Structures are given as C-alpha cells and as structure tokens.
Amino acid sequence: MNPPTVVIDVGGTHLRWARWSPEEGLTERSVRPAPGRRQHPQATVTQLRALMVRALSDAVPAEPGVVAGVSFGAALDHRTGVVYGSAPLWGPAGSPFDLLGAVREVRPDVDWHLVNDVTAALFHFASAPGREHHRKVLLATVSTGIACRVMDRRTGAVPVDGCGLQGEIGHLPATAALLGRSVELGCDCGVLGHVAAYSSGPGIARMTEVLRQRAPREWQNGAVQAGLRAGQPFESAFRTALDSADPLARELLSSVTSPVADVLRTALCLDPEIDEIALTGGVAVGLGAHYRNAILAHLERRGLYLTSDRSPQWVADRITVCASGEADGLVGAGIAATTGAAATARGKGTPAPEAPGGGVLGDQAPVRQGRSHEIGEVYV
Numbered sequence: 001m002n003p004p005t006v007v008i009d010v011g012g013t014h015l016r017w018a019r020w021s022p023e024e025g026l027t028e029r030s031v032r033p034a035p036g037r038r039q040h041p042q043a044t045v046t047q048l049r050a051l052m053v054r055a056l057s058d059a060v061p062a063e064p065g066v067v068a069g070v071s072f073g074a075a076l077d078h079r080t081g082v083v084y085g086s087a088p089l090w091g092p093a094g095s096p097f098d099l100l101g102a103v104r105e106v107r108p109d110v111d112w113h114l115v116n117d118v119t120a121a122l123f124h125f126a127s128a129p130g131r132e133h134h135r136k137v138l139l140a141t142v143s144t145g146i147a148c149r150v151m152d153r154r155t156g157a158v159p160v161d162g163c164g165l166q167g168e169i170g171h172l173p174a175t176a177a178l179l180g181r182s183v184e185l186g187c188d189c190g191v192l193g194h195v196a197a198y199s200s201g202p203g204i205a206r207m208t209e210v211l212r213q214r215a216p217r218e219w220q221n222g223a224v225q226a227g228l229r230a231g232q233p234f235e236s237a238f239r240t241a242l243d244s245a246d247p248l249a250r251e252l253l254s255s256v257t258s259p260v261a262d263v264l265r266t267a268l269c270l271d272p273e274i275d276e277i278a279l280t281g282g283v284a285v286g287l288g289a290h291y292r293n294a295i296l297a298h299l300e301r302r303g304l305y306l307t308s309d310r311s312p313q314w315v316a317d318r319i320t321v322c323a324s325g326e327a328d329g330l331v332g333a334g335i336a337a338t339t340g341a342a343a344t345a346r347g348k349g350t351p352a353p354e355a356p357g358g359g360v361l362g363d364q365a366p367v368r369q370g371r372s373h374e375i376g377e378v379y380v
Contacts, residue, residue, distance in 0.1 A: 003065040005338055008056060009117060009329035010034055011073045012088025012144040017059040020069070020334035029330075030059075036089035045090050052089070053102045060110050067111045069337030071120035071329035072099065073145070077164030081114040084163075087188040088144050113337040117141070118167065119158055120332030122149045125278050125322065127335060134275040138267060139327060142260060142291075143281030145188075146170030146196045150267075150274065170196035174259035178211050179251065185210075195259040201283055204256050208234070211252055222248045235286055242290045253287070253294045261298035268315065269304055280322040292321045 007026070008017040011034060018029040033039050035051035043051070060068045074086035081100025085092070100114045115123075122139040131137065131153065140148035148167040151158050160166050171191070176183045176198040185206050187194035197203050212219045219225055223246035227237025241249035264277055284291045299315050300308065307314060 002338065003067050003111070004061075004063050005067045005069065005334055006060045007069045007071070007330045007333040007337070008059050009071040009073075009120070009333060010052070010056075010089075011117065011329075012036065012086070013038070015055055015059070016330060018330055020330065020338075022334075022338065026328075026330055026334075034089060036086075037091055038088075045094050048090050049097055049099075049102075053099070053106055056103050057107045057110075060107060062109065065111075066109070067337050068103075068113065069120075069333030069335075070103075070112065070114045071117040071333040071336075072114060073117040075147075075165060075168055076114070076116055078115065078119065078158070078160050078166075079164040082164075084165075085189075092188075092190045111337075113333070115333065115336045116147070116149070117329045118147045118149045120329040120336060121280055121327035122151055122158070122278075123332035123335045124329070125280070125327040125332075126151050126153055128326070131276070135273040136271065137276050137278065138264075138274050139278045139280060139322075140167075140169065140260070140264070140284075141281035141327075142199060142201075142279060142283040144201050146200050146260070146281075148263075148267075150271070153275075169263045170194060170200060172263065174198060174262065176207070176255055176259060178207065178255050179214050181214070183207065183210055183255075195263065199256050199259045199283075204252070204283065205234070207256050208252060211248065211255075215248065218248055222246055224249055224252075235282075239287060239290065242287070253290060254297070257291065257294040258298055261295050264295065264319075265299055265302070265304065268318070275318065276320055277318050278320045278322050278327060280327040284321055285324060288321055292319055295319060 002021055005020050006017060007020045008015065013034055014031055015034045016029065016031045018026045020026050035055050036048060037043070040048060040051065056070060060066060072083065074089065075084045076082060077084065081098065083097045083099045085094065100112060103112050118139065118141050121141060122137065125139055126137045134153045136150055136152050138148055138150045146169060148169050149158055150167065158166060171187065171189060171194045173193055174195040175193065183198070184192055185197040185203065186192050187197040188202060198207055223241035223244050224237050227240050228234065232240065238249060242253060268274060279291065296316055296319060300312065303315060
C-alpha cells in the first residue's frame with residue numbers, strides 16, 4: 001500500500017494542496033493565498049520565508065509515513081532544494097534559502113520532496129499517454145514569470161547545470177518593439193531587458209501601458225478599451241479583441257510573443273531531438289490558439305535556416321498549447337514524490353526509477369485534472 005501523499009503547489013499568487021495517488025488522482029483540494037509580499041507587504045524577507053515554511057508544514061497532516069511533494073515557483077537548486085530567489089514572493093533576489101532543509105527541520109516526520117513548479121508541470125505533461133515515444137519534451141510556462149524545462153523522456157532526466165538550474169529563460173536578454181519603435185522595460189528581478197520584462201503577465205501589463213501612451217487615440221477607440229469600459233477584466237477584454245482581429249490587440253500580442261519565439265527558435269536549432277514544445281501558464285493557456293498562432297507567425301517570418309523553407313510543418317507540429325489541467329504542478333509533485341523523479345531532477349542525469357505501471361515516469365492511471373493557473377492571476 002502506498003504511503004499517504006500530500007502535494008503542494010506554490011505560485012506567486014496562490015498556494016494549493018491536495019492528497020494524491022496514482023490510482024485516485026487529486027482529492028481533498030484546498031487553496032489559500034500564497035504567503036508572499038502581496039499578502040504581507042510590510043514583512044521582511046526573513047519573515048516571509050518563515051511564513052512560507054509554516055504554511056507548507058501546516059498543509060501536511062500528522063500521519064505515519066506521510067510523504068509531501070512540493071512544486072515551488074522559484075529558481076532553485078534541484079540537487080539540494082536551496083531556493084535562489086522568488087521575485088513574486090520575496091521581491092528582488094537576496095541570499096539563497098534552504099527551503100527543503102527548513103521544512104525538514106520543522107516537520108522531520110514528513111518525507112519531503114521539492115521540485116521547481118515548471119519541472120513538476122513537465123512531469124505531469126510528459127507522463128500522459130501518447131508521449132511515451134517522444135525523445136525530449138520542452139515545457140515553457142508563461143504566467144507571472146517565465147521559465148522552461150527540457151526532459152529526456154527516454155531516461156526521465158531533467159539535466160541541470162553547476163548551480164542545479166535549467167531553463168530560466170525569463171531572465172535571458174531580450175529585445176522588443178511596439179509600433180515599429182523599440183521598448184526597454186525592467187524585469188521584476190530588477191534588470192532591464194529580460195524576456196519576462198516584456199512577455200510575462202506583468203510584462204504584458206507594462207507593454208499595454210506603452211502601447212496606450214504611443215497610440216492614445218487608437219487605444220481609446222480600440223476593442224480592448226471597449227471591453228474595459230464594459231467592465232471586462234483586462235485579460236478577457238484582450239482575448240475578445242483578438243477574437244475580433246482588433247489591430248492594436250494583434251500588435252500587442254505580436255510584440256509580447258516575439259521574445260518567447262526567439263527562445264524557442266534557438267532551442268529547436270540547438271536540439272532537434274525536442275519532439276514537442278508545450279506552452280502553459282495563465283498567459284499561454286488563457287489566450288490559447290491566439291498565442292500559438294502568434295508564436296508560429298514569428299517562426300514563419302524568421303525561422304530555422306533551411307528547415308523552415310524546406311519543411312515548415314516540422315516546426316509547427318512541435319508547438320502545443322496545453323489544455324487546462326494538462327500540466328498541473330500538483331500532479332507533477334505527486335509523480336516526483338512517489339516515483340523518485342524528484343531525485344532525478346536533482347541528480348546528474350541518472351534514469352528515474354520505474355513507477356507503478358512501468359515506464360520511466362510511469363504510465364500513470366488517469367488523474368483527476370486540476371486547474372491550471374488562471375489568466376486572471378497573471379496580469380498583476
């Protein structure tokens with residue numbers, strides 16, 4: 001009999017937790033605001049970290065042999081569980097914090113497993129039937145922050161660098177333009193000109209303000225502003241405007257997807273074994289086909305040398321926008337905790353143990369789909 005397993009997913013806005021098993025999926029779900037600087041704006045980083053440790057510990061019941069899998073939305077060393085920083089939770093990066101060590105100290109009765117939230121989402125996505133023959137899968141999340149992970153599906157490995165990191169693409173240098181003029185914006189980490197500065201949820205909000213200032217009359221007469229006047233939240237008004245092919249909405253979408261397309265182009269150029277690129281997170285999932293089409297338009301205009309001309313479908317066939325619940329960090333945290341995949345994420349590329357049902361990640365029984373990040377959580 002499997003030990004009781006609690007799974008926790010920590011994002012910049014919410015902390016979700018539930019019970020999980022390969023047979024039953026997610027049950028007994030709960031959610032609360034994440035204990036970060038938004039909830040406690042006057043708290044110090046030390047106090048915020050203490051609140052996080054308490055919240056994680058309180059989410060796990062005192063039961064014999066209980067296992068906890070945590071999907072944590074921050075850059076962390078997957079070998080040790082040390083968190084380097086989380087701008088949405090704690091502000092600009094400070095000193096590293098041994099989160100895994102802290103929760104183990106407070107709750108030594110719990111078998112703790114910690115992975116980055118993007119890694120957890122990838123574990124869930126890659127475990128689905130139909131992907132067992134993929135060589136590699138890249139999953140990128142575009143929400144409050146931006147990051148990606150690449151898994152070698154043949155071994156279950158998510159390789160990491162000398163700091164235990166992989167795929168922090170949101171903090172790569174990037175350029176962007178609106179209405180033919182360059183834009184330079186700051187990232188939440190404090191640095192100018194990162195991918196996330198333009199393409200994350202907060203980045204899109206900043207780019208929207210630039211567009212409004214550069215084309216005030218067109219903005220006032222446009223479909224996005226009409227939706228806002230009608231009481232729609234921005235993300236709904238933006239999608240409705242895209243549905244009606246509003247020119248300013250299309251210009252905004254093209255501008256904010258360009259840095260992401262640049263990263264994906266490079267990834268496919270350097271590693272043609274990537275058989276699928278999955279886009280998830282509130283922005284990508286919320287905009288759905290509009291987001292995928294904008295990415296593909298960039299890759300068609302400026303594609304892979306020779307390949308895009310001779311075999312254009314090769315690129316298009318690899319780009320997917322996840323359906324809601326298809327890349328759930330809660331399920332991925334459960335897979336990581338119960339199959340040894342968390343150790344693979346921290347390790348040096350060694351194969352993951354087989355899960356119940358066989359396979360590297362295990363051909364998991366159907367899971368009860370959890371919700372993905374809502375787009376309404378993104379534009380903050």
